[in-house]
Amino acid sequence: MSPVAKPKKRSTSQIKTSQFTPHGVVDIWMEGSLMHYEATGPFNTELVDCLAIAQRDYLLATRPQGAWVSVCTVVGNAMSSPDGIARYAAIMAAPKPDNMIPVATAFVMAPDVEGGSIMAPQFTKIYADIGRPFQIFETMAAAQVWADAMLEQARTAPTAPT
Structure with a gap:
């Protein structure tokens, strides 16, 4: 029996959460200690819901060990509907297991990304x-x-006493 291969990439295009079409797409993959997201917008609530599922499934499959950082590269358009950004805020604030939380998050948005500012x-x-x-x-x-x-x-941070 061969070992189970870790998924190389996950995408919101693989998820359907409602009868409405997600606007935008986010691809997810891991390189070393960096979890990469390539997000092509604009984005709506349905896309954010797909992202939550794709990310959870990817993290459960890869089970990152140790510290890791998420880096989201925004391509083309960063705009989100007000409902979409509110949903993203709610998902980010929801409790998660420790191994599913990066130590930091970076966004890469070139000056020409529409709506970036x-x-x-x-x-x-x-x-x-x-x-x-x-x-x-x-x-x-x-x-x-x-x-x-x-x-x-x-x-290098000291660990808290248990």
């Missing part, structure tokens, strides 16, 4: 509200440097 403060508030380190970068290279620093900080 409108959505950036909303994403920043969502992550501030849940107390997770968060930054938005214009390039993946800059996000990678920050993610590596966040991982190093997590690995």
Whole structure:
């Protein structure tokens, strides 16, 4: 019997949550200690619901060990409906098992991403509200440097007494 292969990629395009069509798509994959999300918008509530399921399924299948950082690259359009961003905030605030929570989250939004400057403060508030380190970068290279620093900080942080 061969070992079970870990999924290489998961996508919101593989999930259906309602009779309404999700707007946008998010692909998810892991490289080392980075969980990558490539998000092509605009986004609606149905897409956010698909993302929650795709992400949960991927994390359950891969079961990341140790500290990891999520990095979301937004492609084309960052806009979300008001209901979509409210749903995203609610999902991010919902309790999760420790191994399913990154130590930090970075978004990569180049200056030409439509709606990036409108959505950036909303994403920043969502992550501030849940107390997770968060930054938005214009390039993946800059996000990678920050993610590596966040991982190093997590690995060298003293552990709390039990």
